[in-house]
Amino acid sequence: MKRSVAGILMLMALGLAYAKDKPMSGVSEKVSVASRGGKVLVTLTVSNKTRQPIYLWKVTYQSRQLFGPDFDISVVGSAAPVNYIGPVVKRAPPQPDDYLKVEPNGVHRNTIDITRAYDFQPGKQRYRLSHTGSYVLDLQQLDNPETMKPASTVFTHTQVAQPAEQ
Template identity: 35%
Template sequence: MTTPKLECVLSVHSKARVGESVEVLFKLTNRSDAPVWVLKWQTPLEGIMGTVFQVTRDGEEVPYQGPMVKRAAPSADSYMAIAPGATVENTVEVTQAWDFKKPGTYRITFRDALMDVATRKEDVPRPGGDYKSTPVTCAPVDVTVAAR
């Protein structure tokens, strides 16, 4: 089996003020010739349920303060099918999980791997948590937060 070709793009408004929301758009495109099924867990496709991003301010790590979720095994509904050439996307509000209250330049980076990607529908969900982690690289995005 070849590794699916997945392309990830993050986008954000490059400027915000302290106290304003900062929304990050996460897009995942299937560049393969066949459909894939991606486990939404630990990605922005399910919202922020853990440290899906690394956030730094002027080079210093900003600690994650959002929810941490303990889960049972995934169901088929935990996966998102992506047809060949199709893109799935979701916008998340990062100020709910990281502190953007200080002025500075914030860099938001996706964690660079999808927890599980299947190339056959019958493999979803995988028995016994036999996940096939798939690396995917998104270019980080920067947002400059100015004082009010």
């Protein structure tokens, strides 16, 4: 009997150690894109279906514009990426104030205008946009983010050709 209990406790300890290294299930991200009026608007929706809060980096999940190539975009049927042409901001390592809290069973949504940040081809094209989000569980361990399952979507956008500068 003592061996059985010891064996069960050992298996439980191994299971907890394994679970600690895996991303938390119950946290997910959905990506949607609206292309209308000449704009490309990306909405990131993070759902926290766990019993503890998570923390999202404000630069990605609260800003209305991009400061780096956060999304992977390609023309459907092509492996060639759509180039990021927006601003790139070099930042200091994130601090606890750089994160926003999503409560247990909470949802956070942010919409970002990426129209001028990527080199969309003139005319009507179908694109695939992908994003791999991340979050932290502890503001004292910011260097240990959890990665969410990559999210992607396909959208159609019509880019009006810009007149050549004179």
